[in-house]
Amino acid sequence: xxxxxxxxxxxxxxxxxxxxxxxxxxxxxxxxxxxxxxxxxxxxxxxxxxxxxxxxxxxxxxxxxxxxxxxxxxxxxxxxxxxxxxxxxxxxxxxxxxxxxxxxxxxxxxxxxxxxxxxxxxxxxxxxxxxxxxxxxxxxxxxxxxxxxxxxxxxxxxxxxxxxxxxxxxxxxxxxxxxxxxxxxxxxxxxxxxxxxxxxxxxxxxxxxxxxxxxxxxxxxxxxxxxxxxxxxxxxxxxxxxxxxxxxxxxxxxxxxxxxxxxxxxxxxxxxxxxxxxxxxxxxxxxxxxxxxxxxxxxxxxxxxxxxxxxxxxxxxxxxxxxxxxxxxxxxxxxxxxxxxxxxxxxxxxxxxxxxxxxxxxxxxxxxxxxxxxxxxxxxxxxxxxxxxxxxxxxxxxxxxxxxxxxxxxxxxxxxxxxxxxxxxxxxxxxxxxxxxxxxxxxxxxxxxxxxxxxxxxxxxxxxxxxxxxxxxxxxxxxxxxxxxxxxxxxxxxxxxxxxxxxxxxxxxxxxxxxxxxxxxxxxxxxxxxxxxxxxxxxxxxxxxxxxxxxxxxxxxxxxxxxxxxxxxxxxxxxxxxxxxxxxxxxxxxxxxxxx
RNA sequence: GCCGGGGUAGCUCAGAGGCAGAGCAACUGAUUCGUAAUCAGUAGGUCGCGGGUUCGACUCCCGCCCCCGGCUCCA
Numbered sequence: 001x002x003x004x005x006x007x008x009x010x011x012x013x014x015x016x017x018x019x020x021x022x023x024x025x026x027x028x029x030x031x032x033x034x035x036x037x038x039x040x041x042x043x044x045x046x047x048x049x050x051x052x053x054x055x056x057x058x059x060x061x062x063x064x065x066x067x068x069x070x071x072x073x074x075x076x077x078x079x080x081x082x083x084x085x086x087x088x089x090x091x092x093x094x095x096x097x098x099x100x101x102x103x104x105x106x107x108x109x110x111x112x113x114x115x116x117x118x119x120x121x122x123x124x125x126x127x128x129x130x131x132x133x134x135x136x137x138x139x140x141x142x143x144x145x146x147x148x149x150x151x152x153x154x155x156x157x158x159x160x161x162x163x164x165x166x167x168x169x170x171x172x173x174x175x176x177x178x179x180x181x182x183x184x185x186x187x188x189x190x191x192x193x194x195x196x197x198x199x200x201x202x203x204x205x206x207x208x209x210x211x212x213x214x215x216x217x218x219x220x221x222x223x224x225x226x227x228x229x230x231x232x233x234x235x236x237x238x239x240x241x242x243x244x245x246x247x248x249x250x251x252x253x254x255x256x257x258x259x260x261x262x263x264x265x266x267x268x269x270x271x272x273x274x275x276x277x278x279x280x281x282x283x284x285x286x287x288x289x290x291x292x293x294x295x296x297x298x299x300x301x302x303x304x305x306x307x308x309x310x311x312x313x314x315x316x317x318x319x320x321x322x323x324x325x326x327x328x329x330x331x332x333x334x335x336x337x338x339x340x341x342x343x344x345x346x347x348x349x350x351x352x353x354x355x356x357x358x359x360x361x362x363x364x365x366x367x368x369x370x371x372x373x374x375x376x377x378x379x380x381x382x383x384x385x386x387x388x389x390x391x392x393x394x395x396x397x398x399x400x401x402x403x404x405x406x407x408x409x410x411x412x413x414x415x416x417x418x419x420x421x422x423x424x425x426x427x428x429x430x431x432x433x434x435x436x437x438x439x440x441x442x443x444x445x446x447x448x449x450x451x452x453x454x455x456x457x458x459x460x461x462x463x464x465x466x467x468x469x470x471x472x473x474x475x476x477x478x479x480x481x482x483x484x485x486x487x488x489x490x491x492x493x494x495x496x497x498x499x500x501x502x503x504x505x506x507x508x509x510x511x512x513x514x515x516x517x518x519x520x521x522x523x524x525x526x527x528x529x530x531x532x533x534x535x536x537x538x539x540x541x542x543x544x545x546x547x548x549x550x551x552x553x554x555x556x557x558x559x560x561x562x563x564x565x566x567x568x569x570x571x572x573x574x575x576x577x578x579x580x581x582x583x584x585x586x587x588x589x590x591x592x593x594x595x596x
Numbered sequence: 597g598c599c600g601g602g603g604u605a606g607c608u609c610a611g612a613g614g615c616a617g618a619g620c621a622a623c624u625g626a627u628u629c630g631u632a633a634u635c636a637g638u639a640g641g642u643c644g645c646g647g648g649u650u651c652g653a654c655u656c657c658c659g660c661c662c663c664c665g666g667c668u669c670c671a
Contacts, residue, residue: 066600155666156599163668167599170666198664202607211644211662269669314671319597320662322669334671419671434671468671500628527628535632549630561631 020138023177027052029089029139030079030146030175031059036131037078038171041071047133048110048159048168055185056149056174060157062110063169067154072171076151086144087129091137099123099134110159148182149175152189188426195426197478198325204483204540206491207326207474215323215330217471222491225520226477227470229489231311233587234335234467237360241352243307243337248289250313254279259444260288261380265413269316282315287438287463290338291445294459299449304459305341305349311470312336326475327430335467340447340459343388350396350418350435353464357420357433360466363486363587364477366422369429370402373410373417380414380440389437390416414440424480432468432476437461484541484563487580488587493520494580495537496558499530499549506553510546510573517577519584538563543591546576560594568594 031050038045038061050059067075094102096115103111111134115123126135128143140146151173159165176182201207206223209216219227238245251273257263262270262284271282283289290308299306313333322328341349357368372393375386393416397404404418411417420433438461441447448456467473477485487493494514498507504525514521522542524533530547537545546558557570571594579593 153665154600157667158598161668163598167667169599172666209663214662316670319669321597321599321667323663328670332671336671431671465671472671497631499630502628529627529629529634530631531629532633533631538632545631547631551630559630565632567631 024052025138026140026146026177027057027175029143030149030173031057032089032126032128032131032133032135032139033079033082033143033146034075034151034171034173035059035061035133036082036128037075039131040078041074046108046110049114050133056152056172058170058172060159060168060170062159062166066156066169067171072151072154075171079146079149079151082129083143083146085129086142088142089139090127091124091139092127093122093124096121096123099125103134146175148177148179149173150182150186191482192426192428192479195479195482196325197327197475200478200483201326201475204491206478209325213331214320215318215328217326217329217331223474225491226474226485226489230467230470230473231335233360233363234309234311237356238309238337241307241356242305243309245309245311246290246293248283248286248293248310248312250283250315251280252283252289254281256288257281260291260441261414261444262288265378265380269318271315271317283312284314284316286310286312286314286334286336287338287441287461288445291441291447291461294340294447295445299340299459301342301449301451301457304449305339305345307337307339309335309337326471326478329469329471332469332471334465334469336463336465339462339464340442340449341462342449342451342457343460346392346437346460346462347396347399349462350393351400353435353462353466354396354400354402354418356466361422361432363589364480365589366424366432366480368433369421369423370397370404371407371410371419371421372397372404373407373419375416376409376411376413378413379411385439386416389439392437393418393435412436414438422476424476425482426479428479430472430476432473433466434464434468436463438463484543486587486589487543487591488584490541490543491520492522492540492542493584494544494546494576495522495524495533495542496546496548497524497530497533497537499547501525501527503548503550503553507546507548510548510558513573513577514580517581519577519580534561538565544576544580544593562591562593564591 028051031052034057035047035050038059039047042063046062048060048062050057096118100112100115103115114134123134124136126133126137126139151171154169154171156167157170159168174182174185176185201223204222205220206226207217207219210218217223235245254263257270266284270284273280273282290310293308294306311333313331315331318328318330323330339349361368374390379386397418415436415438417434417436419431421429422432423429441461442458447459447461449459451457477489496507496511496514498504507525508523511521511523524537526533534545541563543563545561545563547561548558552558552570555570557572558576560568560571560576562568576593579596583592
């Protein structure tokens with residue numbers, strides 16, 4: 001269903017217009033009806049392209065003024081009347097030269113441009129009522145089948161995705177086979193808005209952004225607690241997987257980047273700093289410095305594989321318009337590592353990494369999807385190296401029985417890669433892990449090991465990040481959990497609430513016992529009504545509320561409430577402390593305290 | 597970076613050439629409370645930044661910064 005960028009470019013050259021699935025066909029037809037409505041309401045507008053995409057469709061129009069929300073409402077009304085008229089979609093073929101003349105005469109310059117790029121002798125046109133469009137189809141039988149749709153937004157988009165081309169006005173819409181599916185999709189859009197991590201980050205006091213450093217989060221105590229827990233998770237896992245952690249400088253002399261190739265291939269994304277007539281850069285990647293660690297000692301074939309983890313803070317000068325909360329930042333920390341191994345160890349190492357992906361995502365209930373990206377147009381290295389590296393990754397995926405999507409030309413300049421997307425609670429996909437083979441850095445930095453025959457050989461370098469970046473994963477998890485983090489990640493794990501001042505001392509003793517057991521507890525003994533303080537704890541998604549009154553002080557219990565709203569009644573303090581400690585240590589995904 | 601929309605109190609937002617507003621939060625006081633908002637009072641502003649027009653600019657004009665929706669790019 002997903003239409004990759006590659007497919008879209010193919011479509012432009014007329015290979016096909018959309019998948020023949022009923023849903024994609026419906027969406028594609030809906031985009032034609034939208035174009036028809038736009039042409040009726042704005043006759044001067046020129047049409048460009050209108051494909052089906054994931055969850056819907058769009059159509060690009062050449063129009064001086066952007067569409068307003070009122071325009072969208074009018075267009076949607078017009079679409080409904082076109083649908084009601086139940087016009088037939090009629091296909092007809094035409095010699096390409098004739099089609100060029102036809103569209104040129106109508107002033108449809110974009111259609112002419114598409115046609116001129118085709119080499120087919122004949123092309124097909126689809127007509128419904130007063131609208132005719134160059135299109136390979138297929139389409140639904142008639143506009144009457146288009147019923148469950150909604151226009152969502154409009155924005156600028158470049159013709160053929162190239163910023164040197166004219167800016168078009170794109171209208172996005174969604175279309176489904178049933179009212180239920182449409183409603184569910186619209187609900188998901190609403191829910192996604194509510195879960196927006198930028199909003200929740202502020203409301204839950206996790207992280208904020210400030211114009212003094214665009215694209216760099218300012219971590220508040222709550223959000224930083226989450227980062228620390230994730231780092232602890234990563235370190236525990238790495239310690240158990242044969243990795244060694246290192247740390248390398250953030251500010252690095254340009255000379256290193258010249259040697260690594262980043263100066264030629266990545267400079268536009270690097271922040272530069274000058275000092276004493278030397279040029280330095282904030283590192284955009286950790287890999288070149290990891291080679292210095294490799295070279296620090298003479299390495300033997302017996303030493304390999306060497307696995308260096310380096311959770312370095314990176315800076316990449318992303319274009320200002322691309323920054324988005326924690327999802328796209330200029331400063332971030334990868335859970336990065338570089339593995340140096342022999343050729344014969346590649347597959348075992350990649351396999352182990354794919355194992356890490358599955359193991360690490362499990363506690364979060366995140367489903368991984370694998371993508372293999374191959375050699376891009378601008379790259380370093382020989383054909384032979386690329387062939388070996390690409391096959392190494394593919395073999396490991398196949399050996400593990402993992403399905404994957406192929407992204408030709410999407411690799412880095414130094415090697416092919418496996419990227420891993422996850423699907424969150426709202427079925428949205430985000431990129432997380434990346435595993436990249438690199439023959440270039442070892443060569444450029446003259447890395448070698450002494451093989452069993454006494455000869456020096458170059459090691460293979462594998463870059464990999466499993467969570468991707470701590471920033472991005474915190475953003476993803478914030479939305480995935482809608483702010484209700486599992487207890488081990490929750491900034492505040494328990495809030496102790498005395499019913500009134502009279503029981504503040506008892507509540508304090510409960511709070512102190514929790515703290516002694518390293519539970520992140522807070523005491524809310526403010527002079528507010530119980531209901532008010534429960535409400536505040538609920539709104540901050542604190543997993544457990546421990547209410548203390550006369551009965552509890554008497555019996556050595558607390559009245560336990562889960563943020564789910566469940567009231568577990570009186571539970572002995574000993575048991576609450578024990579259950580909480582166990583739930584946290586086990587990184588449980590659900591609330592268990594008082595239930596066992 | 598490009599197209600469009602924005603930036604007013606800590607937060608959410610109203611206001612539009614002539615005294616800067618509300619709700620929530622904060623603070624003070626009263627209340628001492630049994631599971632999602634007790635009452636009363638007080639305080640809070642470089643209206644993003646800089647320049648211009650005007651008797652007078654939060655409001656109009658110009659430039660810049662940042663944010664939002666997309667394009668492009670990406671961990």
